[in-house]
Amino acid sequence: EPEVTQTPSHQVTQMGQEVILRCVPISNHLYFYWYRQxxxxxxxxxxxxxxxxxxxxxxxxxxxxxxxxPDGSNFTLKIRSTKLEDSAMYFCAGRLAMNTGELFFGEGSxxxxx
Amino acid sequence: GESVGLHxxxxxxxxxxxxxxxxxxxxxxxxxxxxxxxxxxxGPQFIIDIRSNMDKRQGQRVTVLLNKTVKHLSLQIAATQPxxxxxxxxxxxxxxxxxxxxxxxxxxxxx
Numbered sequence: 171e172p173e174v175t176q177t178p179s180h181q182v183t184q185m186g187q188e189v190i191l192r193c194v195p196i197s198n199h200l201y202f203y204w205y206r207q208x209x210x211x212x213x214x215x216x217x218x219x220x221x222x223x224x225x226x227x228x229x230x231x232x233x234x235x236x237x238x239x240p241d242g243s244n245f246t247l248k249i250r251s252t253k254l255e256d257s258a259m260y261f262c263a264g265r266l267a268m269n270t271g272e273l274f275f276g277e278g279s280x281x282x283x284x
Numbered sequence: 285g286e287s288v289g290l291h292x293x294x295x296x297x298x299x300x301x302x303x304x305x306x307x308x309x310x311x312x313x314x315x316x317x318x319x320x321x322x323x324x325x326x327g328p329q330f331i332i333d334i335r336s337n338m339d340k341r342q343g344q345r346v347t348v349l350l351n352k353t354v355k356h357l358s359l360q361i362a363a364t365q366p367x368x369x370x371x372x373x374x375x376x377x378x379x380x381x382x383x384x385x386x387x388x389x390x391x392x393x394x395x
Contacts, residue, residue: 174327201381213328213373213385225381261327271318271377275327 172196174276176262182282186251191279193245193262201265203273204237204247206230206258213261219245252283296392303361305389307374312355316377319348319359320385323370328385331359331372361391369393 175194183189195202204216217227217237224237236248249256259280263273297303309317315336320328334341334348334357341348347360361368371388378384 203383205385212387213322215382215384218381220381228382263327268381271316271333271375271383272330273328273383275329277325277327 174262174264174274176260176276176279178279179277180280180282182284183252185254185283189249189252189256189281191247191249191260191262191281193247193276194243195245195262195264196266196274197243199264199266199274201225201268202239202245203263203265205261205263205275207261207278208258216247216260249281252281254283257281257283293388294390294392296394297364298394299364299366301364303359303364303368303391303393305359305361305372305391307357307359307386309355309357309374309376309386311376312352314355314376314378317348317350317357318375318377318383319346320373320375321368321370322373322388328373364391364393366393366395 174196177192202219205213206216207213215228216231218225219237222239234250238246259278261275261278263275265273318333319331321331322328332343332346332348334350336352339350345362350357357374369392371390373388374386376384
């Protein structure tokens, strides 16, 4: 069964460092998302991406964040200068079409900022 | 503002019993809701969805009920099993491309 894969599974970084989280979505999906989940809290929307453009973003997704789909398969989330409060689980997800609420999530990348 | 939230943070049930997880929403214009299950250390997994033109939808051992009058939906799990232990989130598909999750309810199944 196709799945969304994310790397790294866990990254520890120093405050102020840049981090890139990577995702390989399911190949026939068209819509892509990044969500984050601070430990024990709800899953929060960061950004959606369609047709090589950001389609929506939340207030969390400020200038320190960026997304790219550099080669038509990988989908990356970059945090330019990490802060302590960026520590969270980051989930990549994909969706085949707009008329379904079924997002397929990866297993997440845990980011720990020290 | 628009929000999707849950009544109880933790629900403990006996194996074999039915579970009911509740969710309230505040945006009366919301028209599409989804339930997700998140097991420990994993990403959320789609369970079932319902559109506002329906009151009830059934899946395998799960039923979602939507009460638009009081802006409430619930997820019912029949004959709860240990493998059902997880955090359950309701989510709202907003106009556009965004799925907004509620706060989550942890379901604990006692053997």
